Amino acid sequence: MRKAARKWKGSSAYLYLLPCFCVFAVFLFYPFAKTIYLSLYKTNKLGQAKLFVGLENYKNLLTSEAFYNSMTVTLVFVAIVVLGSMLLGLIAAVLCSKAFPGIRVFSTSYALPMAIASSGAAMIFRIILNPTIGIVNKLTGLDINWISDPRYALVCVAVLTAWLNSGINFLYFSAGLGNIEESIYERASVDGANAVQQFFRLTLPGLSPILFYTLVVNIIQAFQSFGQVKILTQGGPGESTNLIVYSIYRDAFFNYRFGSAAAQSVVLFLIVMALTLVMFRIERKGVNY
Amino acid sequence: MSTQTNAMALRRGGYSEAELGRLHEEMNRCALRKKHVQTGLLVAANTLVALVILFPLLYSVSVALMPSNELFTMEMNLIPKHPTFENFIRAWTQVPLLRFIINSFLVAGSITLGQILTCSLAAFAFAFLEFRGKNVLFLLVMATMMVPGEATILSNYLTVSGMGILDTYSVLILPSLTSAMGIFLFRQFYLSFPMSLFESAKLDGCTNLRFIVTILIPLTKSAIGAMAVYTFINAWNMYMWPLLVTGSENMRTVQIGISMLNSVDAQSVTLMMAGVVTIILPSMVIFIAGQKSLIKGMFSGAVKG
Numbered sequence: 001m002r003k004a005a006r007k008w009k010g011s012s013a014y015l016y017l018l019p020c021f022c023v024f025a026v027f028l029f030y031p032f033a034k035t036i037y038l039s040l041y042k043t044n045k046l047g048q049a050k051l052f053v054g055l056e057n058y059k060n061l062l063t064s065e066a067f068y069n070s071m072t073v074t075l076v077f078v079a080i081v082v083l084g085s086m087l088l089g090l091i092a093a094v095l096c097s098k099a100f101p102g103i104r105v106f107s108t109s110y111a112l113p114m115a116i117a118s119s120g121a122a123m124i125f126r127i128i129l130n131p132t133i134g135i136v137n138k139l140t141g142l143d144i145n146w147i148s149d150p151r152y153a154l155v156c157v158a159v160l161t162a163w164l165n166s167g168i169n170f171l172y173f174s175a176g177l178g179n180i181e182e183s184i185y186e187r188a189s190v191d192g193a194n195a196v197q198q199f200f201r202l203t204l205p206g207l208s209p210i211l212f213y214t215l216v217v218n219i220i221q222a223f224q225s226f227g228q229v230k231i232l233t234q235g236g237p238g239e240s241t242n243l244i245v246y247s248i249y250r251d252a253f254f255n256y257r258f259g260s261a262a263a264q265s266v267v268l269f270l271i272v273m274a275l276t277l278v279m280f281r282i283e284r285k286g287v288n289y
Numbered sequence: 290m291s292t293q294t295n296a297m298a299l300r301r302g303g304y305s306e307a308e309l310g311r312l313h314e315e316m317n318r319c320a321l322r323k324k325h326v327q328t329g330l331l332v333a334a335n336t337l338v339a340l341v342i343l344f345p346l347l348y349s350v351s352v353a354l355m356p357s358n359e360l361f362t363m364e365m366n367l368i369p370k371h372p373t374f375e376n377f378i379r380a381w382t383q384v385p386l387l388r389f390i391i392n393s394f395l396v397a398g399s400i401t402l403g404q405i406l407t408c409s410l411a412a413f414a415f416a417f418l419e420f421r422g423k424n425v426l427f428l429l430v431m432a433t434m435m436v437p438g439e440a441t442i443l444s445n446y447l448t449v450s451g452m453g454i455l456d457t458y459s460v461l462i463l464p465s466l467t468s469a470m471g472i473f474l475f476r477q478f479y480l481s482f483p484m485s486l487f488e489s490a491k492l493d494g495c496t497n498l499r500f501i502v503t504i505l506i507p508l509t510k511s512a513i514g515a516m517a518v519y520t521f522i523n524a525w526n527m528y529m530w531p532l533l534v535t536g537s538e539n540m541r542t543v544q545i546g547i548s549m550l551n552s553v554d555a556q557s558v559t560l561m562m563a564g565v566v567t568i569i570l571p572s573m574v575i576f577i578a579g580q581k582s583l584i585k586g587m588f589s590g591a592v593k594g
């Protein structure tokens with residue numbers, strides 16, 4: 001009797017897990033399996049699997065120029081975004097590392113892009129970058145059609161994304177800087193090290209664990225960008241901003257090629273999985289925050 | 290060595306008390322001036338960078354306050370010459386902005402509440418209870434972090450359209466009702482409490498649920514605050530999923546509703562900016578208000594691993 005009661009108590013633990021696992025089951029595990037399944041089939045317009053084709057969807061992807069273009073564009077985009085957003089976050093964090101009057105206002109401003117939606121930001125940038133009324137052309141005296149020129153469109157979307165992602169980087173770097181002991185700077189300035197030397201010899205090495213973690217998080221986040229492309233460029237001009245998530249969206253919901261879109265989803269998953277494993281590894285190694 | 294000491298003694302002797310005092314004062318003033326200059330430079334550099342970072346936001350406010358003929362000129366127009374709230378009035382009357390805002394508050398609010406509920410229940414089980422398969426299940430939860438939402442969005446769309454719940458509140462809310470991140474965050478917080486807290490509560494006849502409600506939740510307010518701010522803002526800013534699953538105007542969330550205005554003709558640009566400013570405001574206010582607890586939650590338990 002007592003044993004039975006105990007056993008029941010043990011199994012009641014599963015009740016606490018039930019709500020979250022129900023959601024995971026329906027909206028994560030099942031669609032995950034289904035995406036892999038779909039990627040092995042030819043589908044009809046409703047997304048129903050019709051004909052098993054094995055790895056043909058993948059083969060088609062790997063031999064199609066469009067996919068290589070999409071991957072190249074995505075990699076260039078990720079590189080610009082990560083570099084830009086980390087640099088912006090780092091500059092802001094360094095500027096806020098010593099107390100001064102008004103620091104609260106400034107640090108809030110630096111973190112603020114975190115709260116902005118990619119869609120809202122994209123609409124603002126659409127006006128800012130407009131060739132005739134846009135303030136960027138007015139301020140710089142240039143006459144560039146930023147969004148419709150294949151040379152600039154990708155950079156514009158990337159700069160916008162870098163801006164959006166810089167807020168959280170500021171927080172990461174601020175936390176990292178807070179962990180560097182003040183006394184090593186004092187000792188260094190007694191030894192005659194100037195500010196630049198201090199930055200490269202003390203600050204950067206002190207930040208390196210969190211720098212690496214932030215790098216990986218930023219890469220993952222950049223791979224998942226969608227709203228800004230949809231609103232700003234729709235993947236164009238040509239295919240110049242056809243990032244992988246936008247490419248999935250277009251294949252599935254405009255071309256009704258669910259099989260190909262599913263195969264691209266699997267590729268995206270593999271990339272993010274690899275990056276996440278790297279991230280977990282860094283975390284386990286004991287990153288100091 | 291001895292000559293040096295002699296010289297110093299001599300020099301020291303050469304100054305009177307008053308002169309020494311004056312020198313001292315001068316040095317202090319010099320150091321103070323240097324500090325003032327440094328602080329001034331720091332404030333100047335910060336102002337510059339903050340202006341750059343805030344520029345898109347400040348400019349959007351400026352455009353939202355501009356009469357549309359002021360925007361469509363070739364002249365420099367950083368700041369409206371005749372600021373007006375007309376764009377906001379038009380945005381509120383010509384676009385069902387209120388409906389969008391209510392939708393978004395409802396959806397984001399439900400998601401936030403739901404996530405806090407499901408995540409704290411699951412985290413409680415992982416932190417305090419013993420059961421078979423605990424490690425495997427926890428690993429499974431952690432593994433979900435590797436699956437980007439965008440990779441499953443297509444199958445999810447097929448699922449919900451098969452269920453016939455497209456264009457409803459449930460379809461917007463249901464998929465986001467839990468998160469691995471949240472479970473992880475709460476578990477980390479719970480693990481910082483000693484097991485004896487739970488055991489003594491049990492001895493006093495406290496049920497698991499009562500333990501969660503009366504002891505755990507009040508003790509983890511900062512984690513809940515962080516989670517609430519983070520989840521609400523993310524849900525408010527959702528774009529891809531609502532874009533796919535909402536069709537009618539009545540079901541649109543703020544991001545979808547406003548981006549539907551996204552066309553560049555003279556009348557609608559300033560109106561659109563007024564709309565954008567309006568919908569950024571709630572997430573900004575919540576972020577500023579919750580910033581402290583967000584940072585505390587992010588860096589005290591969550592990421593430490």
